[in-house]
Amino acid sequence: MTIPLVDFAPYRTGTDADRKSVAVAIDDAFCSAGFVYLANHGISPDRVAQCFEWSARFFALPDEVKQIAPHPPGFTHHRGYSGCGKEKVTQMMFEQSDLARARAAAPDVKESFESGNPIDNAQPNIWLPEKELPGFKDFMENFFEDCKHLIHEILGALSLALSLPESLALPATHAQSLFQLRLLHYPAISRSLLTSGSRTRISAHSDFGTLTLLFQDEVGGLEVEDPDPLKKGTFHPVPPRPGTVIVNIADLMERWSNGRWKSTVHRVGPPPPASGGGGDPTTVVPARYSIPFFATADPQTVISALPGTYDSQNPKRWDSVTAAEYVQMRMSALY
Numbered sequence: 001m002t003i004p005l006v007d008f009a010p011y012r013t014g015t016d017a018d019r020k021s022v023a024v025a026i027d028d029a030f031c032s033a034g035f036v037y038l039a040n041h042g043i044s045p046d047r048v049a050q051c052f053e054w055s056a057r058f059f060a061l062p063d064e065v066k067q068i069a070p071h072p073p074g075f076t077h078h079r080g081y082s083g084c085g086k087e088k089v090t091q092m093m094f095e096q097s098d099l100a101r102a103r104a105a106a107p108d109v110k111e112s113f114e115s116g117n118p119i120d121n122a123q124p125n126i127w128l129p130e131k132e133l134p135g136f137k138d139f140m141e142n143f144f145e146d147c148k149h150l151i152h153e154i155l156g157a158l159s160l161a162l163s164l165p166e167s168l169a170l171p172a173t174h175a176q177s178l179f180q181l182r183l184l185h186y187p188a189i190s191r192s193l194l195t196s197g198s199r200t201r202i203s204a205h206s207d208f209g210t211l212t213l214l215f216q217d218e219v220g221g222l223e224v225e226d227p228d229p230l231k232k233g234t235f236h237p238v239p240p241r242p243g244t245v246i247v248n249i250a251d252l253m254e255r256w257s258n259g260r261w262k263s264t265v266h267r268v269g270p271p272p273p274a275s276g277g278g279g280d281p282t283t284v285v286p287a288r289y290s291i292p293f294f295a296t297a298d299p300q301t302v303i304s305a306l307p308g309t310y311d312s313q314n315p316k317r318w319d320s321v322t323a324a325e326y327v328q329m330r331m332s333a334l335y
Contacts, residue, residue, distance in 0.1 A: 001226050001236045004029040005244070009040035011157055020160060027161035027261075030249050034264030035224055037244040042153070043146045045243055048215050048291075051143050051183075054136055055289055058113060059185040061133065069126045071114065076328070078180060080126035082112045084187070109199050113183045115140050117148075120178050140181060147213055147293040148177045154211060154247060155295075158261075162308045174210070176298045186221075186268070186288040194270040194285065201268040201288070204235075207250035208330035209296030214246040219288040220272055222246075225265040237272060252296060252326055255318050258309035299324035 006025045010018035029036035058066070063083065071080040115125045118141055127137045155170035164170070186201045193199040201221060216222060223235040238246065254263035270285050297303065304320040 034262035258305035
């Protein structure tokens, strides 16, 4: 399985023909793999590197400081800091083998910090006092804007790929930009704990919104499931590619596209041996940092198969649902 690489620069600065060509390439990637590496995406490498630096500084703070900005109980307010073991990401429908079932039950060894749109009154951000990490809040709010802009550009490309009329264009359905910026830290851990299934970084799952951006460090460990039904349970590494962002389809967008675009199951496991001290199970795999950015449609958007994704030979596969109903249903399973 190969994750396609698409150069986004011609879409951002090229002719109408260039834009259409890039849109078709992204559409093809989402139809086949559900994932794409996007190069020349408009967020500078320096900005991404700075975000990783801020993430490392935040997670290096003492626990008692990070807990000043705690994730509230439950799933309706997804902001603030969650410590190791707080969240368990898993979907048992994807867990087939004994080892996979063990991973589904094992604690996730990761910590996270979530923030969102500063004007989201339903989920206000929860920040540390400025004195604890000066500049952190301002940078994260600005980086949120960078990622928000890129999401809207990709949504525009998908609208172009389907030749959607302006009244149905996807960026307008995400106008409120109620998105989530997440910082993730996976502490260093014994390789044997991960390979035995007694601990996990993130078990097999699919995302539940519309699109996800993912910036990952050089450690690696991201794996995606082969889309071939005959190869279910077979996972392939998605190694870091400098200068790119990984973009993947999430469940709500798969539903919206009537299955045209695939929400591919993925997980985070041990990094390849070359990144973690060889294959010796007694070695300690290094800490991993990643920065996912989750997008979803405005809450009252009705998710029903988009024009061009169904016909008499390929009828609508799912009933209509609002974005809010679907996302809340999925988030309730995480905590």
